[in-house]
Amino acid sequence: MVSSNISGWSNAGNATKEYFDISTLEAFTPSSIFTSTLSNYENISTVVSNFTMDMVNMTSEISNNNMDYFNYFVGTTLFATMFSLFGSSVNFYFAMKISRNLHKSMIKNLLEGCMHFFDTNLIGNILTRFSRDLYYLDEFIPYLWHGFRLFFVLAVSFTLIASVIPWLSCLFILMGFIFYAISDYLLSTSRNLQRLSSSTLSPMIGHLNTTLEGLITIRAHGTQQVLRDEFDKYQDVFVTANHLKEISSKVMGFYCHCIESMLTAFMTLRLLYLDDILAGDAGLVLTQATTLSHRLEWALSLLMILENSMTGVERLLEYTKIPRENTSGQELENWPEQGEIKFRDVSLTYRKKEEIVLKNLNFTIHPQEKIGVVGRTGAGKSSLIVTLFRIYDFEGHITIDDVNIKTLSLECLRTHLAIIPQDPVIFSGSLRSNIDPFEKISDEKVWNILETVNLKSHFRSLLEDITEKNLSIGQKQLISIARALTWKTKIVIMDEATANMDEAMDNFIHQKIEELFKSCTVITVAHRLNTVMNSDRIIVMNNGEIVEFDTPQNLLENNEGLFHRMVLQENSSGS
C-alpha cells in the first residue's frame, strides 16, 4: 500500500519535473505578469492574514499561561510565515511556467495530432482535459503551498506539548505512524476515485456537446426524452464517483477526530494524576492538543487535494505525448503546374488489423480533367480524398505531377490542394480573414472574387464580422469556393459540397465551379449522380475498389455496369 502510494506520487512528480525541464519557455506577456502579480498579491495577503490570526490565537493561549514560550512561538511562526511567503512566490513563478508550457504543448499536440487520436478519443475526453484538469493545475496547485505553513505550526504544537510532558513524544511518534497508515490508505483511495470521477465526467460533457450540436435534429424528431435519459445515465455514474470521492475525505476527517479524542482523553486523565505540573502548563497542553486534530485534518485534506490535483496533471501530461503527424519533407514552389494525379497500388486501413478500406487502387487523372467520384454509402469515396491530403498513412504511391506526395512536407502538400468540404467551415472573424486568412491578395482582388461568386452585394465591408451574418449553407459554400479561388491551386477537390442544397443552388455552384476552375483538375465526390454527369470521366467505387472508370456516356451505355444500375435506381426513386 505504502509503496503504491509513493510510486503514484513520484510518477506524477517525476512527470511534472520532466515537463518542467522542457526549455521552450517564452517571455511572459505583460498581461500574464500583471495577472500573476495580482494573484501573488492575493497569495501574500492570505499569508499575512494567516500569520496575524496565528499570532492572535497563540498569544491569547500563551499570555494567560506561560510567557516563556512566547518568544519561541513568535520566532517559529514568523519563520513559518516568511518561509510560506517566499515559497508561495517561488511556487507561483514556477507554477505559472509549468502551466504555460503545458497549455502550449497540449494545444500544439492537439492541432498536430494524428487523426487516430481523434478517432479513439471522445470529444468529452478532450474537453475535460482543457476544462477541469487545467482548472486543477491553474487554480489548486499554486495555492497548496500555504499548506506547508501548517506543518510548521503542527511542529510547534507538538514541541510545545512535548516540552511540558516529554514522554508524550513517544505517543506523538506512535500517532504519526497511525496517521501515515490512514493517509496512505485514504490518499490512494481518494486518488483512484478522483481518476474515476474525471473519466466519468468526460462522457457526460461529450454527450452534452453532441446534444447541443444536434439540437435541431433532436427537436425535429422529438427525441428530447431519449437524450435526457442518456444524460441522466451519464450524470448518475459521474455523481456516484464524485460522491464517493467526497466521502473519502469525510472518512479521513472522522479518523482524525477519533484519534484526537483518544489523545485528549488520555492526556486529560494523565494530567489529573500528575502532581508536579503547573495548572497553566496543563491548560496549555490541553488547548494545544484540542487544536491538533483540526490542524492535522486540515494538513491531510490539503495532501488529499494535492494528490487529487496531481491526477489532473497526470491526465494533462498524457496530452503532451499525443502522436503527431510527421510534418517534415521537401517544400516545392510553383507545384503542381499541370495537375496530373497518379494512384499506384494505393491501399488504406484506418486502424491496424481492421478491414482494408481502399484496395490496391491504380488510376491516372490527367491535367485539367474534371473527375466525378460516385459509389454507394461506405464505398470509400471520402477515403480516397483523405489519402490525397495524407490525413492517414496509406500504402502505395500517389504522385502529383510526378512528385511522390509522401516526400513533401504536409504543409506544402496541403496548401497546394484546395478542398470545398460538405460542411463549409466559417471561421469566427471578418469576411476578409475568412476568404484570405494569410492575407495573400489585395482588398480589390478579394472584392473581385466575391463578385465572381455572386456574394459582393451581401457585404458592405471586408471587415464585417461574418459570424453576425446569418448566412445560408449555400452562401457559406460560396465563401468556401471564394477561399479556394484565393489559393490559386491547380487541383480542387469537392467532397459532396452540394449534398445539402436544393437543385437550383447545386446547379448554380457547379456552373460556377466549371467557369472558375476551368484550368484546374477538379475531383468531385457526389451522391447525386446528375451532379457529375458533366464530368470528363467518372470513378465508380464499390467496397473500396474502383469498379468502373470511364466517360459518363460510356458508363451509361454499359447496361451491366454499376453506374448504369445506380442511375436507374436514382431515376426510379425520383419519379
Ligand SMILES: Nc1ncnc2c1ncn2[C@@H]1O[C@H](COP(=O)(O)OP(=O)(O)OP(=O)(O)O)[C@@H](O)[C@H]1O
Ligand atoms: N475514421 C475512420 N475510422 C475507421 N473507419 C472509417 C473511418 N472513416 C471511414 N471509415 C470506414 O471506411 C469505409 C469507407 O468510408 P468512406 O467514408 O470513405 O465512404 P464513402 O463512400 O465516402 O461514404 P459516404 O458516401 O457515406 O460518405 C466505411 O466502411 C467506413 O466505416
